[in-house]
Amino acid sequence: MDDPDCDLPTLLRTYAHFRIVNAVVAGWRLTYLTELRPRFTGTTHTLLDIGTGGGDVVRALARLARRDGIRLDITAIDPDPRAAAYVESLPATDGIRYRRASSADLVTEGAKFDFVISNHVLHHLSARELGAVLADSERLASVLAVHSDIRRTRLGYALYSVITGIFFHRSFVRDDGLISIRRSYLTPELDAVLPARWMARSQPLWRTLAVFEPAATTAAQPN
Numbered sequence: 637m638d639d640p641d642c643d644l645p646t647l648l649r650t651y652a653h654f655r656i657v658n659a660v661v662a663g664w665r666l667t668y669l670t671e672l673r674p675r676f677t678g679t680t681h682t683l684l685d686i687g688t689g690g691g692d693v694v695r696a697l698a699r700l701a702r703r704d705g706i707r708l709d710i711t712a713i714d715p716d717p718r719a720a721a722y723v724e725s726l727p728a729t730d731g732i733r734y735r736r737a738s739s740a741d742l743v744t745e746g747a748k749f750d751f752v753i754s755n756h757v758l759h760h761l762s763a764r765e766l767g768a769v770l771a772d773s774e775r776l777a778s779v780l781a782v783h784s785d786i787r788r789t790r791l792g793y794a795l796y797s798v799i800t801g802i803f804f805h806r807s808f809v810r811d812d813g814l815i816s817i818r819r820s821y822l823t824p825e826l827d828a829v830l831p832a833r834w835m836a837r838s839q840p841l842w843r844t845l846a847v848f849e850p851a852a853t854t855a856a857q858p859n
């Protein structure tokens with residue numbers, strides 16, 4: 637689906653299928669409960685999703701927060717025009733603004749958000765792009781940046797291959813997902829490529845998180 641010339645109907649179906657796959661494998665309910673919710677200090681918070689794709693993760697986060705009486709003002713960005721066209725075709729969701737933009741564009745605008753997140757973006761990036769997205773995240777996040785990604789395992793690969801082969805057809809979900817698992821980091825590998833201010837954490841069911849907390853970094857600075 638990274639190929640700009642890939643079949644458009646199959647790509648649009650893939651964005652829709654990723655809503656289901658992400659709900660099952662991406663662990664955002666847990667990430668919301670352990671990383672985001674404990675840091676809420678008011679009834680409204682801002683959140684940026686970098687590389688939103690089909691936007692399903694932010695719609696799920698908006699729902700989870702709403703149940704807790706919290707309004708998330710969400711900006712969901714992706715520079716890919718096809719992702720932008722897909723999310724624009726969906727019914728509007730209160731509190732979510734989709735923009736065709738990169739994290740660098742928002743840094744240039746001087747934007748700030750309480751929370752900066754991404755899902756399944758890190759393993760897509762070259763070393764240079766990864767460094768840039770992490771540096772952008774540091775500039776954009778005032779409370780927490782948390783990038784969630786797949787953790788590479790043989791069992792996860794085998795299960796994903798079998799299950800998506802049964803349920804998802806005429807979609808890039810299976811083939812691209814398997815490439816993504818092969819490209820993804822183990823937690824120590826992710827830790828090794830993160831800047832010192834970041835931490836890699838494992839999450840159950842084959843996930844890794846890259847976490848940056850500005851307040852913790854400031855507190856750790858020597859006087």
Ligand SMILES: C[S@@+](CC[C@H](N)C(=O)[O-])C[C@H]1O[C@@H](n2cnc3c(N)ncnc32)[C@H](O)[C@@H]1O
Binds near residue numbers: 658
């Ligand atoms: C595999 S997709 C993930 C889509 C979605 N987050 C999901 O989990 O289904 C990765 C997306 O990241 C976007 N991306 C890569 N670098 C980016 C950047 N610096 N700023 C914003 N989006 C970026 C790409 O355009 C691509 O759509």
